[in-house]
Amino acid sequence: MKNIIALISGLIFALGLVLSGMTQPAKVIGFLDITGNWDPSLAFVMGGAVLITLIAFAITTRAGKRPWFADKFELPTRTDIDVRLIGGSALFGIGWALVGYCPGPAFASLLVGGTDIVIFMLAMMGGMYLAKRISGKSPITKRSDKR
Secondary structure, X not given: OHHHHHHHHHHHHHHHHHHHOOOXXXXXXXXXXXXXXXXXXXXXXHHHHHHHHHHHHHHHOOOOOOOOOOOOOOOOOOOOOOHHHHHHHHHHHXXXXXXXXXXXXXXXXXXXXXXXXXXXHHHHHHHHHHHHHHHOOOOOXXXXXXX
């Protein structure tokens, strides 16, 4: 049941990305081009996502609340800002600005295909592999890990 809910959640997320235009690199680059022909429409998408996240975090942090398929919520415990966080954020932003894809919309874009998305996904997976090899740590770690 846990996997079915995860699949349905992922499909709803992908549908939202497609309907909002987040899977269209030209639209994303237009949003990021604040000095040129700026397209502010994705600000509403991001604002909606932030609002939902704020509500979800307010609900999950209440005493006595627990997830459906786990004993407790696994919330981040780290509060420090380090070189890995700044560097990773900068690389993410630069990549997003250059090609108009970030990981979520890129996966959703695989459904429609195209050479550009395949190249991006291969480059992204290659970058994740290199990051793991260079640092000796997985770029995707459990939230409870204290690195």
